[in-house]
Amino acid sequence: MTTRQLVLPARRPSRTPRGKRALRRNLIGWSFLAPAIALIGVFTITPFGQAILLSFQSWDGVSPDTPWVGFDNYAFVASDPIFWASMRNVVFFGVVGFIVGNGVALGMALAVNSVTRGKTFFRTVFYLPGVLSVVVVGLLFSFILAPGSGVLNRLLGLVGLDGQNWLGDPAVALPVVAAVFVWFHWGFGFLLFLAGLQDVPKELYEAAELDGANRWERFRYITWPQLAPVTSIVSLLTLLAALQIFGTVQVLTNGGPGNHTMVPTLAIYNEAFVNWRYGSAAAMSVIFGGALVLLSVLQLAITRRRSRV
Amino acid sequence: MSGKTSIHKLGLYGLLGVAALIALFPLLWMLSGSLQSLTELLANDSFLPADPQWHNYVTAWVQGDLGVYLRNSVLYTGSAVVGILLVSSLAGYALARLDFAGKGVFTFIILAVMIIPAPAMFLAQYKLLISLNLTNNPVGYVLILITSGIPMSTLIMRSFFVGQPAALEEAATLDGAGPLRVFWSVILPLARPGLAAVAVIQGLGAWNEYLMALVLFDDNSLMPVQRGLTAFSSAETPQQQILLAATTISIVPVVIFYLMAQRHIVKGIGAGAIK
Numbered sequence: 001m002t003t004r005q006l007v008l009p010a011r012r013p014s015r016t017p018r019g020k021r022a023l024r025r026n027l028i029g030w031s032f033l034a035p036a037i038a039l040i041g042v043f044t045i046t047p048f049g050q051a052i053l054l055s056f057q058s059w060d061g062v063s064p065d066t067p068w069v070g071f072d073n074y075a076f077v078a079s080d081p082i083f084w085a086s087m088r089n090v091v092f093f094g095v096v097g098f099i100v101g102n103g104v105a106l107g108m109a110l111a112v113n114s115v116t117r118g119k120t121f122f123r124t125v126f127y128l129p130g131v132l133s134v135v136v137v138g139l140l141f142s143f144i145l146a147p148g149s150g151v152l153n154r155l156l157g158l159v160g161l162d163g164q165n166w167l168g169d170p171a172v173a174l175p176v177v178a179a180v181f182v183w184f185h186w187g188f189g190f191l192l193f194l195a196g197l198q199d200v201p202k203e204l205y206e207a208a209e210l211d212g213a214n215r216w217e218r219f220r221y222i223t224w225p226q227l228a229p230v231t232s233i234v235s236l237l238t239l240l241a242a243l244q245i246f247g248t249v250q251v252l253t254n255g256g257p258g259n260h261t262m263v264p265t266l267a268i269y270n271e272a273f274v275n276w277r278y279g280s281a282a283a284m285s286v287i288f289g290g291a292l293v294l295l296s297v298l299q300l301a302i303t304r305r306r307s308r309v
Numbered sequence: 310m311s312g313k314t315s316i317h318k319l320g321l322y323g324l325l326g327v328a329a330l331i332a333l334f335p336l337l338w339m340l341s342g343s344l345q346s347l348t349e350l351l352a353n354d355s356f357l358p359a360d361p362q363w364h365n366y367v368t369a370w371v372q373g374d375l376g377v378y379l380r381n382s383v384l385y386t387g388s389a390v391v392g393i394l395l396v397s398s399l400a401g402y403a404l405a406r407l408d409f410a411g412k413g414v415f416t417f418i419i420l421a422v423m424i425i426p427a428p429a430m431f432l433a434q435y436k437l438l439i440s441l442n443l444t445n446n447p448v449g450y451v452l453i454l455i456t457s458g459i460p461m462s463t464l465i466m467r468s469f470f471v472g473q474p475a476a477l478e479e480a481a482t483l484d485g486a487g488p489l490r491v492f493w494s495v496i497l498p499l500a501r502p503g504l505a506a507v508a509v510i511q512g513l514g515a516w517n518e519y520l521m522a523l524v525l526f527d528d529n530s531l532m533p534v535q536r537g538l539t540a541f542s543s544a545e546t547p548q549q550q551i552l553l554a555a556t557t558i559s560i561v562p563v564v565i566f567y568l569m570a571q572r573h574i575v576k577g578i579g580a581g582a583i584k
Contacts, residue, residue, distance in 0.1 A: 111325055124568070126329070
């Protein structure tokens with residue numbers, strides 16, 4: 001019988017009689033991991049390092065020469081108003097996605113969970129927008145929100161309200177694009193919340209009802225704490241999806257009017273593939289990607305500490 | 310008491326009905342608009358097509374080259390899903406059932422890689438694929454799709470393998486089967502629910518991928534459908550109703566797939582995200 005080994009690889013004695021069996025076991029284990037390691041190594045870790053390297057170089061996207069320019073790209077990005085406008089806008093998307101998106105998702109999950117009929121129907125319908133592609137959503141809403149022939153203005157007209165140039169007016173374009181994001185994405189959080197609600201033990205509610213707890217108290221003291229792990233993972237995933245928004249915006253407004261709906265991923269894309277400045281695009285992606293990584297690590301640390309208490 | 314409950318219920322169904330309408334209305338309008346004539350659509354005074362223009366779909370299919378794009382998407386998505394299932398079930402099995410040194414290191418790498426967002430990498434991935442001569446090339450695109458699906462899928466598969474009984478594995482080993490044989494003939498068939506969940510989630514993701522497709526393909530005959538749709542809408546400026554017919558055609562496969570496979574979605578994202 002083999003005993004379970006908890007020794008670190010470096011300290012493992014490799015040539016002892018038992019070492020041979022351990023070596024074989026390690027070889028088998030790592031050969032199962034080999035395809036994953038090869039792909040992640042080549043297509044994720046290498047480009048990740050390359051991105052950082054590229055941010056200190058100048059590259060036109062074609063030539064093999066990438067001269068070293070130090071912090072020039074970062075200085076350029078630091079004074080680029082479009083990039084910083086995009087960062088401000090994406091914080092807005094993040095906040096709206098986080099508060100409105102998660103609020104709608106949780107509210108609808110609670111509602112669907114408490115009805116007896118039509119559960120499957122509502123679950124199917126609410127997640128349906130989420131399977132569409134960013135391109136379809138962008139094209140579809142660019143028609144729906146169009147000032148002249150758009151169906152939204154017509155619907156508003158039917159109830160006696162004035163139409164708007166939803167995507168062309170700098171004052172409303174950003175909230176409107178955020179609303180499209182919420183329409184597209186809240187189904188994901190809804191599904192996870194609903195699954196979480198179905199895992200809450202029924203006995204808890206029965207006991208609380210015997211104790212005379214009202215609807216709000218049952219939510220506050222049973223549902224909410226039981227949903228905590230789902231809430232934190234849904235929050236993180238919604239936030240990351242909102243912050244990385246790209247295709248919807250590119251197709252819907254292409255960042256306009258002006259740069260009022262510009263987002264970082266689109267700014268990076270434009271800097272590289274429209275302005276042909278790959279070096280400063282790489283600097284942008286390092287700054288923005290670094291911020292996202294920090295956010296994820298922070299969120300995971302908070303979640304872990306909370307679940308330990 | 311019962312009066313109050315039924316009012317509450319009525320309100321609840323009212324709320325759900327409104328939400329369902331908001332979720333469905335844009336799609337229903339897309340369907341309706343795709344069957345109208347341009348004059349009718351621009352006049353914007355009917356919600357239903359007065360005289361359904363079915364030929365809009367033929368025009369969209371032909372003008373938009375949708376046959377080519379859909380075939381490409383099926384091909385790319387299919388290969389990506391098969392690749393992801395193979396690679397991540399191998400890795401997930403090792404993490405769940407095999408005992409070897411350095412397992413923790415790999416788990417850490419997977420978690421770290423999951424945190425790296427696409428905007429931090431897509432430029433450098435593009436540069437890498439240029440140097441490998443893999444732009445405008447299905448192989449490069451599919452490899453990127455597979456790689457980005459591995460971390461989450463590995464964790465999902467791991468959580469399915471952890472719950473499997475060890476008895477069968479031991480019996481097969483005593484019968485003289487090697488580790489790969491045990492994995493392929495004993496473990497994998499039992500993991501079917503996990504494989505289905507991974508296939509559904511990664512299939513939807515690969516089908517709808519856009520950023521890398523945008524960066525990698527400028528040859529129309531190789532584009533997947535999302536990329537093809539933007540090429541169609543921007544380069545040839547088709548009429549609105551034709552574009553609506555094209556978007557409707559493009560979502561048919563994914564909506565049918567979703568309706569058939571939806572129960573696996575909940576299981577999969579639940580297992581991947583929370584456990």
